[in-house]
Amino acid sequence: MEITNLIDNFEAISAKIIACCNAPGVAVAIVTPKEILSLKTYGVRHLGKKEYVNQDTLFRVASLSKIFTSALVSKLNTANIIDLESPIKQYLPFIHISDHNHINRIKIKNLLSHTSGIATYSLESKAYLPISLNELIADLPTTRKVSEPGKMFHYQNVIFSLIAPIISKASSFPLAIFLQKIARYKIDSCT
Incomplete structure (x- = not known):
């Protein structure tokens, strides 16, 4: 599978997961040691607020x-x-x-x-x-x-x-x- 198809599929799956799980927002990245292949953000930082997730949004990494x-x-x-x-x-x-x-x-x-x-x-x-x-x-x-x-x-x-x-x-x-x-x-x- 070409990298472009992989990125497109990954982004489509990410959007579906966010929709079905009612996640307020996420940032999704595909990286190699040399470059960022894809960086997409979805949704808001906090439910009920209009502050959107962007590439500078910090998330807890939890476990x-x-x-x-x-x-x-x-x-x-x-x-x-x-x-x-x-x-x-x-x-x-x-x-x-x-x-x-x-x-x-x-x-x-x-x-x-x-x-x-x-x-x-x-x-x-x-x-x-x-x-x-x-x-x-x-x-x-x-x-x-x-x-x-x-x-x-x-x-x-x-x-x-x-x-x-x-x-x-x-x-x-x-x-x-x-x-x-x-x-x-x-x-x-x-x-």
Whole structure:
């Protein structure tokens, strides 16, 4: 299929998805490493308002950031900087939850796979408040254990977020800086 047909089909599908899902607005781009092949915007920034989405509109990336974070941790694991089998307490000794023994059994791989054993959506109501990760961490003792680590899937935004300070401690770079570096250089030049 030619690139032009691909772009036309993608744009048509995007418009249909927006219409059927009642999305207020989106921006859709098809890019290569060298150029933007297509950039289309649809709809408004907020329902009920006439401020249209444009190429400068900022969107929350939500859980898409988990993909990049997991890929980075995989690279760090391959480079022997982070061990997926390590308990999170090795990197974050100050972390506490209500079950003191449980926290000692949670491994990095459990954070990435949502198998920490902490109840689904724990602390979720605070996750979107303008508070720091450290403030969320301070509330971890209010979470409850529902299974052993690695035994059951419990989707967790806040618990997954613990990977950021683990990356920072293991690599000596804050997550945001490390993601910028990893995008530009080989893993060897970042350590």
